[in-house]
Each structure stands twice: as C-alpha cells, then as structure tokens.
Amino acid sequence: xxxxxxxxxxxxxxxxxxxxxxxxxxxxxxxxxxxxxxxxxxxxxxxxxxxxxxxxxxxxxxxxxxxxxxxxxxxxxxxxxxxxxxxxxxxxxxxxxxxxxxxxxxxxxxxxxxxxxxxxxxxxxxxxxxxxxxxxxxxxxxxxxxxxxxxxxxxxxxxxxxxxxxxxxxxxxxxxxxxxxxx
Amino acid sequence: xxxxxxxxxxxxxxxxxxxxxxxxxxxxxxxxxxxxxxxxxxxxxxxxxxxxxxxxxxxxxxxxxxxxxxxxxxxxxxxxxxxxxxxxxxxxxxxxxxxxxxxxxxxxxxxxxxxxxxxxxxxxxxxxxxxxxxxxxxxxxxxxxxxxxxxxxxxxxxxxxxxxxxxxxxxxxxxxxxxxxxx
DNA sequence: TTTATATATGTAAATATAGACATATAGAAC
DNA sequence: GTTCTATATGTCTATATTTACATATATAAA
Numbered sequence: 001x002x003x004x005x006x007x008x009x010x011x012x013x014x015x016x017x018x019x020x021x022x023x024x025x026x027x028x029x030x031x032x033x034x035x036x037x038x039x040x041x042x043x044x045x046x047x048x049x050x051x052x053x054x055x056x057x058x059x060x061x062x063x064x065x066x067x068x069x070x071x072x073x074x075x076x077x078x079x080x081x082x083x084x085x086x087x088x089x090x091x092x093x094x095x096x097x098x099x100x101x102x103x104x105x106x107x108x109x110x111x112x113x114x115x116x117x118x119x120x121x122x123x124x125x126x127x128x129x130x131x132x133x134x135x136x137x138x139x140x141x142x143x144x145x146x147x148x149x150x151x152x153x154x155x156x157x158x159x160x161x162x163x164x165x166x167x168x169x170x171x172x173x174x175x176x177x178x179x180x181x182x183x
Numbered sequence: 184x185x186x187x188x189x190x191x192x193x194x195x196x197x198x199x200x201x202x203x204x205x206x207x208x209x210x211x212x213x214x215x216x217x218x219x220x221x222x223x224x225x226x227x228x229x230x231x232x233x234x235x236x237x238x239x240x241x242x243x244x245x246x247x248x249x250x251x252x253x254x255x256x257x258x259x260x261x262x263x264x265x266x267x268x269x270x271x272x273x274x275x276x277x278x279x280x281x282x283x284x285x286x287x288x289x290x291x292x293x294x295x296x297x298x299x300x301x302x303x304x305x306x307x308x309x310x311x312x313x314x315x316x317x318x319x320x321x322x323x324x325x326x327x328x329x330x331x332x333x334x335x336x337x338x339x340x341x342x343x344x345x346x347x348x349x350x351x352x353x354x355x356x357x358x359x360x361x362x363x364x365x366x
Numbered sequence: 367t368t369t370a371t372a373t374a375t376g377t378a379a380a381t382a383t384a385g386a387c388a389t390a391t392a393g394a395a396c
Numbered sequence: 397g398t399t400c401t402a403t404a405t406g407t408c409t410a411t412a413t414t415t416a417c418a419t420a421t422a423t424a425a426a
Contacts, residue, residue: 013282099196
C-alpha cells in the first residue's frame with residue numbers, strides 16, 4: 001500500500017469511479033499514468049480494499065466501476081493518522097531559471113510566457129470546477145460548507161489550486177517585467 | 184541526459200559545487216537522494232560535461248568539486264530552447280484532504296497545523312536566503328537586478344519560493360478556520 | 367470512408383527514484 | 397571516551413514511474 005494506492009482509495013471515498021476517471025482526477029495531486037493505475041486497482045481489488053462492477057455504456061466503451069469496501073474505509077482511516085510526507089515539487093522550468101543568464105532573452109521570455117499561459121488556463125479550469133462544485137453540493141448559499149460534507153475536501157483543494165495558480169501567474173508576470181522586452 | 188542531469192549542469196553554471204552541495208541545493212526544485220546524484224555526476228564527468236577536482240579540507244572530509252565544461256555549457260544552451268515539461272506536484276496531504284470528512288477532527292487539525300508550520304519555516308528559510316543573496320550579489324541598492332547577472336535566476340526563484348510559501352500558509356490558516364476548534 | 371479524438375482497459379520493458387548498506391572525517395555535546 | 401550530527405562519497409537492491417506496445421468502441425470531423 002503506497003501513497004498512490006491510498007490516493008485512489010481517497011477518491012473512492014467520495015464516490016465510485018472507473019479506473020479511467022480515477023486516472024484523470026488524481027493528476028493534479030499525484031500525477032500517474034493509466035499503466036500505473038490499472039495494475040494497482042487490480043491489486044486493491046484482490047486485497048478487498050475495493051470492489052468492481054462492470055457497467056455497460058451505449059455511447060462509450062464499457063467500463064469497470066470501483067467502490068470502496070469496509071476494509072478500504074478502515075485502511076483510509078488508519079492512513080489519516082500516520083505522518084504525512086512533505087510535498088514534492090519537480091519543475092524543469094525552475095532548473096532552467098537557474099541558468100537563465102546563459103539563455104537567449106527570447107528563449108527566456110517564451111518559457112515564462114508559456115508558463116504564464118499554463119497557470120492562467122489552470123486557474124480558469126479550477127474556477128469552473130468551483131462553480132460546478134457549489135452547484136452539486138448545495139451548501140448554505142451565504143454560509144460556508146461544513147467539514148462533515150463529503151465534498152468539503154474537494155472544496156478546500158479547488159480553492160488551493162486557484163490560489164496557487166494566481167500566485168504563480170503573478171510570479172510569471174513579475175519575472176517577465178524584469179526581462180528586456182526585445183533582444 | 185535526463186532532467187536531473189540538466190539540473191545539475193544548471194546549478195554548476197552558477198558556480199562550482201561538490202556532489203554533496205549539489206544534492207542539498209537541488210532539493211527545492213528537483214528532490215533527489217545522494218544515491219541518485221553521485222552516479223549521475225560520474226556519468227556526466229565521463230561524458231565530459233563536467234570536470235572534477237579533489238579538494239582537501241581541514242575541518243571537514245575531503246570533497247570532489249565539479250565544474251561545468253565547454254561541452255556542458257553547450258548542452259545547457261540547447262536544453263534551454265527545448266520545450267519545458269509542466270510542473271509535477273506530488274502531495275500526500277492533498278490526497279488526505281479529499282477524504283477529510285472521514286477523519287477525526289483532531290487528526291485533520293493536526294495535519295493542517297503541521298503543514299502550516301512547515302510553510303512558515305520554509306518562508307523564513309527563503310527570506311534569509313534572499314538577504315544572503317542580496318549581500319553576495321551587490322546589485323544597485325535601490326534598483327533591480329539585471330537578467331545578465333549570474334545570480335538573477337536564484338533571485339527569481341527565491342522570490343517564487345517565498346510567494347508560494349506565503350500562499351500555502353494563507354490556505355492552511357483558512358482551512359483551519361473552517362474546522363471546529365474542538366472535538 | 368478515412369481520420370482523429372475521447373473513452374476505456376490492459377501488459378512489458380526501460381528508466382527514475384528511494385531505501386538500505388557501507389565507510390570515513392571532524393566537531394560538538396555528554 | 398562515547399555518542400551524536402554534519403559533512404562527504406559510494407554501491408546495491410527494491411520500488412515507483414514512464415514509455416511503448418496492444419486492443420476496442422463510439423462520436424465527430426474531414
């Protein structure tokens with residue numbers, strides 16, 4: 001049971017999902033390819049942490065929908081009380097920034113402009129997600145969601161993503177403002 | 184030549200470092216253990232991207248100091264013009280937040296409080312680094328550093344780290360404010 | 367009709383990363 | 397003197413992760 005396994009269980013605590021869905025949804029927090037997800041789901045199912053159900057679809061290929069079992073729920077609760085690893089960020093851009101004085105000004109500007117666009121796009125994505133979340137969750141219009149609500153975690157994380165992307169956007173703009181506008 | 188290799192070259196573009204130093208300095212941008220760094224440095228030296236010099240020390244064990252070669256410098260410049268991978272964040276805490284409605288309130292509070300302390304500590308660390316950097320770099324007291332300055336990249340990255348840690352601190356406080364103060 | 371894309375699931379091989387094992391020097395604390 | 401920590405370098409094994417290979421269905425576009 002590694003971190004990715006617990007991550008899959010964590011997503012399944014909110015709702016049942018297919019392997020494909022889980023793969024898409026876990027990306028922002030723990031990037032993983034489908035080739036890593038599918039074998040893990042098979043193991044988790046063998047270990048009785050999750051159960052499977054084949055769902056036939058008309059407009060799309062059939063899928064396997066996974067659900068958390070009682071044993072999975074227990075594993076999740078135990079996991080929560082264990083020490084949490086520090087976040088690990090791997091960013092090629094930051095490594096490039098180190099030797100930016102070596103780069104052609106045009107290259108540096110392009111790199112930062114690309115990253116700026118990335119963060120602006122991400123921010124939009126998560127703001128849509130927040131609207132969608134509010135519609136689904138129907139917590140008090142004026143008030144705040146309660147920690148007991150199943151979507152409370154998703155609400156916190158969506159806000160976190162928006163805040164991070166705003167800050168990173170701001171940094172990109174600032175960095176670009178320090179570079180000469182032309183070669 | 185993977186990303187970590189370029190990262191090591193990137194650090195060596197600023198100044199010569201020992202393997203141990205490189206290992207410590209690359210952590211914030213590309214976490215790696217010494218067991219990964221040392222063999223890579225041997226490969227890079229074999230490939231003539233870097234050169235080694237044995238330096239004897241009185242107060243500490245002797246060390247190997249690596250320097251960027253002409254070939255290394257060229258590789259670095261080529262790398263800069265290649266497309267940059269998106270940042271990859273892996274954070275166990277975020278996965279735990281998903282299923283926070285399942286956790287004991289005390290566990291959730293502790294997790295967020297620990298993370299808050301982590302970001303506050305990191306912020307202090309990078310603020311000290313910024314002071315140190317300004318002392319070393321001696322750019323115009325009132326003005327801003329020039330992109331051609333060897334420490335320009337480090338200056339940008341230190342600011343980025345401070346900004347990110349501030350935002351994450353703010354998020355932790357906000358999340359804690361939504362949780363009940365007692366069980 | 368062929369082509370592309372999204373959905374959907376799987377395996378095999380290569381690479382990257384972490385953890386354990388190993389050794390050694392010097393300073394500080396006890 | 398013993399123990400702990402930081403510095404310093406290395407290897408070996410296990411695990412995690414990516415890339416490539418494989419297949420299939422349904423929709424939309426060209």
